[in-house]
Amino acid sequence: MTEPAYLTGQFLLAVPGMSDPRFEHAVIAMCGHDADGALGIGLGAVVPGVGFHALLEQLEIEPGVAPNAPVHLGGPVEPRRGFVLHSTEWSGQDSVQVAGRWTLTGTLDVLRAIAEGAGPANWVVALGYAGWGAGQLEGELSRPGWLTAPAEDAVLFDAPAQERWSRAMAGAGIDPRLLVAGVGTA
Secondary structure (H helix, E strand, C coil): CCCCCCCCCEEEEECCCCCCHHHCCCEEEEEEEECCEEEEEECCCEEEEEEHHHHHHHCCCCCCCCCCCEEEECCCEEEEEEEEEECCCCCCCCCEEECCCEEEECCHHHHHHHHHCCCCCCEEEEEEEEEEECCHHHHHHCCCCEEEEECCHHHHHHCCHHHHHHHHHHHCCCCHHHCCCCCCCC
């Protein structure tokens, strides 16, 4: 018997016509996926009017040398909870390695380190996450709505949020104009 294919360390991409408007043009970096469920951080949209400096100031952290990067809409689950998805050379309190490719940290120590210029070289900040219970993501993947794609660090860390979906699709060799928004019957 073969082991199931889990998506940790890959991108989950919404197809055109995704039935849930919260995930239109979604690019989700899959940070955990196993028999118990899945967790991903959305990177395809930003929180309107909220930059990294404002977030730090709300948490009473001096922005220091940190750039005023956008804060992403990580997903609909726990939208007030923050996460930093970052490169692996920095690890802190409760950091979790993601398939040896990235690190996910949800504690204030990473924000302080970034503000001090001592944090990870590459990072994105998000509020909320996308989560699925045991078997739920597999069920969604059996229906139209999602594609999986290899994750590219350049898309994750360098591309502006509004370009990530098209760049991730192109990186996977997919022309989204050729995808059908619905399904037919035979």
